Amino acid sequence: MAFQDDSAMTLDRLDLGQRAEVRAVTGHGSMSVRLLEMGFVPGVQVALIKRAPLGDPLELRLRGYHVSLRRAEAKRVQISGVTK
């Protein structure tokens, strides 16, 4: 069984219906700033609601609203404390 490194857990690896807490947004540039400003700041709870019919992008829920991100962008969001 593969060892699951929790420090590398990112938003794109959540299963449907799972929730987690945002730890950090990695990287730099406009996309990282936009993710932060849309509310992906440490301590915020985020849930994976749905995947688009073709598997990408994702529908996420945080701060009382729904937002869609591509998997490539969700990968920038590090998470911890995954719960069902």
Added chain:
Amino acid sequence: MSRALRIAVAGNPNVGKTSLFNLLTGSRYKVGNYPGITVETREGSIRPTKAWQPRADTPAPTLVDLPGTYSLTPISEDEAIAFRALTGAVDQVAPDAVLLVLDASNLARNLYLALQVFELGLPCVVALNMVDLAADAGVAVEAKQLEAALGVPVVATVARGGVGLDALIKQLAQADQVEPAKPRLLEPAAGHDALRSCLASLEVEGVSPARARWLLAATAAENLDLCGASVDERERAASLDPRELEQAIRSLVELRYAEVDRLLAQLPSDAGVGQHNAKRDGALAPAMARSAKIDAVLTHRVLGPLSFLLVMALIFQSIFSWADPLMGVIEAGIAALSDVIAGALGPGMFTDLLTEGVLAGVGNVVVFVPQIALLFLFIGLLEDSGYMARAAFIVDRLMARVGLNGKAFVPLLSGYACAIPAIMSTRTIASFKDRVVTILMIPFMSCSARLPIYTLVIGSLFVANAPVFGPFTQGGLILLSMYLLSTVSALGLGAIYKRTLLPGPTPPLVLELPPYRLPRIRDTLRQVWDRTADFLRDAGTIILAVTIVLWGLLSFPRVDPAELGPGETAIERSVAGRVGKAMEPALEPIGQDWRIGIGLIGSFAAREVLVSTLGLVYGIENADEDDAPLREVIRDAKDEAGAPRYTRLSGIALLVFFVYACQCMSTLAVVRRETRSWKWPAFMLVSMTVIAYLAALLVFQVGGALGLG
């Protein structure tokens, strides 16, 4: 008499900002454009009501409706407009006050922008909009309580129902006296050393703390050029330590969100708790409860794409066929008017100018109105209801492969009906480069004006009903191939343009899926009218002018019918006829002759005009009403040696030419309108004509070499 107050209307997208603006101004406004781009702002005075009249010595305040934005760190041009108008950066004056529209059901995100606006230190009035929906979702917030927490006037409104308007107008009329107008800045706390040090580097003489904060964010977002920073500021920004900058922007955003949470926590528990819990519990989005049920179908793995196809088919079908009767009425009306004028004035050159030049030109413009109006009605309804975001969600994966995002899909699809409204609908695409890529792709989509040409050529040179296999006939399969060719070419060329001519990263997708709402039909209709008027005014004049010029080319010099040789028609002696004949050496390699050349000149007005122009060349009246006689003539036409003038191969070459060629001045006029420059229409005309010629050449020469001629 004192100057009118200028009040900027700001808010997140989908908060009902435009409805509120329309109500406050009575939908009387000017649409303003920024040079070089077509992001619009709208400006209008507050309309006096029963409860409020402007004082005799002060004009009513002017409202400026800004594009919706999530923050003051712009990443696209429409957000940059909102940013510039609010901050006064880039040769603009900051507004006297701000009307901040907040979605009452989602303060946990909306308050972030509010805090950034407060930093600017402008007088601010908050419209707490959609309080009815917030109450339904069980997260109602009292305006008074929010007012106490924020320290600025807050008025509860329901823009849809006109609730709270009078109270809001009263606040706006005295907006410049709102206290406090001091910038309310969040100071770096313990552990925010990087933020403190970056701000210290930026916050020099003449740079306000608020300016230092947005400079910092714009530097981190690598978007300083959207913000109009000075040379000195750019130098200081460039000298920041990259690692410190990354840390600083994180601290700054976290600081603001911590303040949002602190403000929410101040609201009484039963009111604020639902909002506040949204932060704690990712499973809660009270305002989305009903929408999530609708999405169980509309973004379902199987039902989602099906309903998407159904919606698109409905739009496509409506533009394709519902507009048709209206277009018929317009064409018949123009024809009847022509007859009346011709009857009243008698035959003559002036009559021809009036009927075949001016009236035909007006007809060429007005005939697009049903399609434009219908497309924008549908797009408006889809946007305002919240479905457009779902459509982008469903097709984003496909569009990402071209290098665009889901928002480019609807304009491209609309291109099958008509490129004119489709090009106008690209305004929702945030990046100008991506918009131009989409605009360049659209005319390759096989529009409805190509159909008469396809049917003429297929009907003349092929046996449309000859079965090939199963239910498929020659006509159907050729038609299908042309549509496939056009679609594949549009997507392929789009991908090439995106990687060469207009390079840029695939636009990221950070797309809010807002709650579904009933659109306010009056706002939608108003937008339909704005778009249509826009087209009539800007593109219409160009189309009218070119129609008259084309009429001149096809009619002059005038010839006495007695002078014509056997089988010769007057059009051959016209300027266009001579140019057509001069073009023949270039047309032969693609299997065409000078007659088609004249047709190509005439059909620059609109593709389907090829049919009537060829009718004139062959001396057949009313060829565009019934092309059967023309088909026979084309089929039977022989060259000097007695061989058929047109072969099947030359027919296919002509079809392929029309798939690619930009034979449509109206498209060029609209591209000029939308890109605000002649550069892109010129590029479009040249590149499409070259591609069309080369493709037809390839078909005719390779086909000929293979013995298919």
